[in-house]
Amino acid sequence: MMGTLHVPWAIPARRLSARAGFGHCSLVLVAALFVPSSAAASPGVTVGSKKFTESVILGEIVTAHLRAHGREARHRRELGGTRVLWNALLGGHVHVYPEYTGTLRQELLPDAGPALEGLRAAAEELGVGISDPIGFNNTYALGMDGGREIWTISDLADHPNLVFGFSNEFLDRADGWPALRSTYGLPQTPRGLDHDLAYRGLEAGDIDVIDLYSTDAEIAHYQLTVLEDDRGMFPEYQAVLVYRLDVAAVAPELLGAVAGLAGTIDEAAMIRMNSRVKLSKLSEASVAAKFVKGLTGEVVEVEAETRWTRFTRNTRDHLVLVAVSLGAAILVSIPLGIVAARRRRTGAVILGTVGIIQTIPSLALLVFMIPLLGIGGPPAIVALFLYSLLPIVRNTHAGLTDLPPHIRESAAATGLPSGARLRLVELPMASRTILAGIKTAAVINVGTATLGALIGAGGYGAPILTGIRLDEVGLILEGAVPAAGLALVVQGLFELVERRLPRPPR
Amino acid sequence: MIELRGVSKSFDDEVAVQPLDLSLHSGKTTVLIGPSGCGKSTLLRLMLGLTAPDAGEVLFDGTPFFEHEDVDALRRRLGYVVQRGGLFPHLTASENVSLVGKWQGRSEEDLLERLIELAGVAHLPVELLGKKPDELSGGQRQRVALMRALFLDPEVLLLDEPLGALDPMIRAGLQKDLRKVFRDLGKTVVMVTHDMGEAAFFADEIVLMRDGAVVQAGTFVELTQSPAEPWVTEFIAAQRSPLDA
Numbered sequence: 141m142m143g144t145l146h147v148p149w150a151i152p153a154r155r156l157s158a159r160a161g162f163g164h165c166s167l168v169l170v171a172a173l174f175v176p177s178s179a180a181a182s183p184g185v186t187v188g189s190k191k192f193t194e195s196v197i198l199g200e201i202v203t204a205h206l207r208a209h210g211r212e213a214r215h216r217r218e219l220g221g222t223r224v225l226w227n228a229l230l231g232g233h234v235h236v237y238p239e240y241t242g243t244l245r246q247e248l249l250p251d252a253g254p255a256l257e258g259l260r261a262a263a264e265e266l267g268v269g270i271s272d273p274i275g276f277n278n279t280y281a282l283g284m285d286g287g288r289e290i291w292t293i294s295d296l297a298d299h300p301n302l303v304f305g306f307s308n309e310f311l312d313r314a315d316g317w318p319a320l321r322s323t324y325g326l327p328q329t330p331r332g333l334d335h336d337l338a339y340r341g342l343e344a345g346d347i348d349v350i351d352l353y354s355t356d357a358e359i360a361h362y363q364l365t366v367l368e369d370d371r372g373m374f375p376e377y378q379a380v381l382v383y384r385l386d387v388a389a390v391a392p393e394l395l396g397a398v399a400g401l402a403g404t405i406d407e408a409a410m411i412r413m414n415s416r417v418k419l420s421k422l423s424e425a426s427v428a429a430k431f432v433k434g435l436t437g438e439v440v441e442v443e444a445e446t447r448w449t450r451f452t453r454n455t456r457d458h459l460v461l462v463a464v465s466l467g468a469a470i471l472v473s474i475p476l477g478i479v480a481a482r483r484r485r486t487g488a489v490i491l492g493t494v495g496i497i498q499t500i501p502s503l504a505l506l507v508f509m510i511p512l513l514g515i516g517g518p519p520a521i522v523a524l525f526l527y528s529l530l531p532i533v534r535n536t537h538a539g540l541t542d543l544p545p546h547i548r549e550s551a552a553a554t555g556l557p558s559g560a561r562l563r564l565v566e567l568p569m570a571s572r573t574i575l576a577g578i579k580t581a582a583v584i585n586v587g588t589a590t591l592g593a594l595i596g597a598g599g600y601g602a603p604i605l606t607g608i609r610l611d612e613v614g615l616i617l618e619g620a621v622p623a624a625g626l627a628l629v630v631q632g633l634f635e636l637v638e639r640r641l642p643r644p645p646r
Numbered sequence: 647m648i649e650l651r652g653v654s655k656s657f658d659d660e661v662a663v664q665p666l667d668l669s670l671h672s673g674k675t676t677v678l679i680g681p682s683g684c685g686k687s688t689l690l691r692l693m694l695g696l697t698a699p700d701a702g703e704v705l706f707d708g709t710p711f712f713e714h715e716d717v718d719a720l721r722r723r724l725g726y727v728v729q730r731g732g733l734f735p736h737l738t739a740s741e742n743v744s745l746v747g748k749w750q751g752r753s754e755e756d757l758l759e760r761l762i763e764l765a766g767v768a769h770l771p772v773e774l775l776g777k778k779p780d781e782l783s784g785g786q787r788q789r790v791a792l793m794r795a796l797f798l799d800p801e802v803l804l805l806d807e808p809l810g811a812l813d814p815m816i817r818a819g820l821q822k823d824l825r826k827v828f829r830d831l832g833k834t835v836v837m838v839t840h841d842m843g844e845a846a847f848f849a850d851e852i853v854l855m856r857d858g859a860v861v862q863a864g865t866f867v868e869l870t871q872s873p874a875e876p877w878v879t880e881f882i883a884a885q886r887s888p889l890d891a
Contacts, residue, residue, distance in 0.1 A: 546728050546729070546730060546732045547732060547734065547735075549691070549696050549726075549728070549732070550726065550728060550732030550733075550734075551734070552694075552696055552721070553694050553696065553721055553724070553726035553732075553804075554721070554722070554726075554745065554746050554794075555718045555719065555720070555721035555722030555723075555724075555746060555798075556718065556745070556746055556749055557718045558718075560749050564745060564749065565734050565745075568734075568736045569734065569735065569736055
């Protein structure tokens with residue numbers, strides 16, 4: 141039971157890491173990229189965004205812009221990472237999403253030249269267009285309390301007594317502190333600490349300089365000075381929109397939105413919008429609507445969702461994910477377990493295979509599914525189905541092979557043919573063990589289904605994702621509590637059924 | 647009927663049955679006896695085709711067991727009872743007894759009639775028929791197991807220490823009932839036991855085994871009066887009760 145609520149959110153919450161994530165499973169992902177794409181020809185445009193506030197706001201802005209110009213648009217918000225979105229874009233499941241030039245250069249199109257033209261040429265070969273920069277650069281930066289006469293990073297070299305407090309990731313990354321120290325010849329020895337604590341340390345005066353992202357909402361809130369990277373050390377992460385060329389051709393409003401947003405948001409504007417969402421707790425949609433109104437004069441209606449409708453929608457999505465995947469897994473696993481129990485060699489292959497499936501990291505599996513099944517419910521259901529196989533197959537196998545020899549021989553000696561023996565004696569006697577396997581699969585399934593939110597499948601994972609992003613405990617609980625409750629209910633229901641089944645033979 | 651020709655069987659490196667010949671006498675009770683691990687139970691399992699011989703042949707009606715077209719149909723002509731009954735714990739006594747008959751599609755009436763008839767034969771109170779095996783005593787379980795073995799009116803009954811796990815008093819009562827059933831129904835019976843008194847009580851022929859080989863086969867009188875070797879006398883003497891001394 142406790143196992144159900146761990147893992148999912150071990151993904152770094154900070155933005156650069158969200159951009160840079162996934163590097164370790166790139167082999168699987170490269171393979172996934174080669175699966176042929178299927179451009180969807182739906183009348184509406186699907187906008188995507190990554191699971192951090194800035195990306196969600198930009199996604200909302202594009203969506204609002206499209207709607208303001210009469211084009212149906214749907215926003216698949218806060219998907220699990222760069223690869224999820226890029227694969228969905230290539231597969232035609234998402235038509236446009238905000239990206240950063242640094243990510244395109246380093247991760248997505250590493251063979252293209254450093255210039256925007258090179259990236260564009262490489263992307264065009266994949267059927268992808270890259271917009272002109274939106275106007276802000278979201279990269280690593282150093283910040284300190286306003287009110288000191290220090291404006292550039294070079295100036296820091298003259299103040300050796302300043303205390304640096306950097307995130308551990310920044311300290312470790314080759315393009316972080318090590319590069320910074322050698323480029324600027326800085327004498328200080330930084331402390332490693334958690335990013336959120338860094339802001340508090342700064343406020344309390346324990347720390348003088350911290351690392352941050354140049355559009356962090358907190359910059360405005362704490363009135364920080366962002367030091368100029370006067371030697372141009374940090375890589376450029378210009379925000380752009382990436383979009384499918386084929387969709388832009390049939391939906392001119394998309395081209396309009398893409399072109400209309402170029403150069404419209406500078407760092408200060410982005411910091412303000414991030415801050416309105418993260419610190420003033422406004423919805424991304426309302427911040428976006430306000431921006432689009434200022435830009436185009438068009439009024440976009442913001443759909444407000446009550447907590448209750450959101451909760452029922454998440455519950456419905458979650459139940460569908462669990463019920464469909466678990467049902468299919470039961471139908472497939474029990475026959476597999478029977479074969480495994482009856483044929484030793486085939487059984488070893490079956491048990492080995494479902495065991496290996498279990499070891500695939502869930503995020504990698506989800507991303508792998510995107511080229512095949514797109515984003516949303518179907519790939520999540522297939523992944524959950526695959527994860528549910530092992531407990532049921534293994535328990536079916538164990539239940540059948542652990543029957544006491546005198547029972548098995550007595551059954552054979554009755555002269556019942558093998559099929560009838562299985563149906564009338566062996567399966568009923570193994571039913572408790574099999575049910576225990578189904579129970580385990582169901583409880584794991586309920587917990588793992590929260591990860592479906594990373595690829596837009598909804599469910600209780602969605603408020604958890606948003607809650608983590610906005611640092612809102614209430615939202616996190618809105619997903620975590622019902623997910624835990626559902627796991628308990630599922631467990632309880634199975635235990636009720638279990639009581640009616642024959643006790644395991646002695 | 648069942649006949650073993652040059653049959654041998656080993657498990658891993660351990661010899662369970664050395665090459666031996668044995669044929670059952672129709673309508674008679676043959677008792678396989680010997681110390682633990684002498685191969686008597688393996689012999690019974692060979693006769694049921696629950697295990698295949700390494701060498702030699704187990705013939706049923708003159709044809710090797712596994713060369714019969716339908717091995718399951720063959721087994722339905724045999725009745726089998728094991729030490730702890732081998733009853734299926736998820737089924738009631740009557741469901742255990744009529745399991746195969748029901749599978750054959752016989753009518754409820756027909757099944758019920760046979761059940762009541764067999765309850766009479768096995769001296770099982772009919773009100774116990776609705777109980778699950780774990781609600782029955784050891785002796786009652788063996789009576790149910792006997793009913794199950796007899797349900798299809800088999801030609802041969804094979805019993806592996808059917809009374810081995812019972813209290814002496816219950817055991818004595820069941821012995822008498824069992825022998826009466828065997829004689830009244832005229833069944834060909836093979837019974838495995840390690841108790842010479844029980845063997846003498848049931849057997850038309852006793853097959854005394856040691857280390858997977860038959861030491862001597864004959865009536866109890868033949869075994870006591872003309873033992874094939876001194877060990878036969880020793881084995882019988884070792885089992886004599888203090889009351890006989």
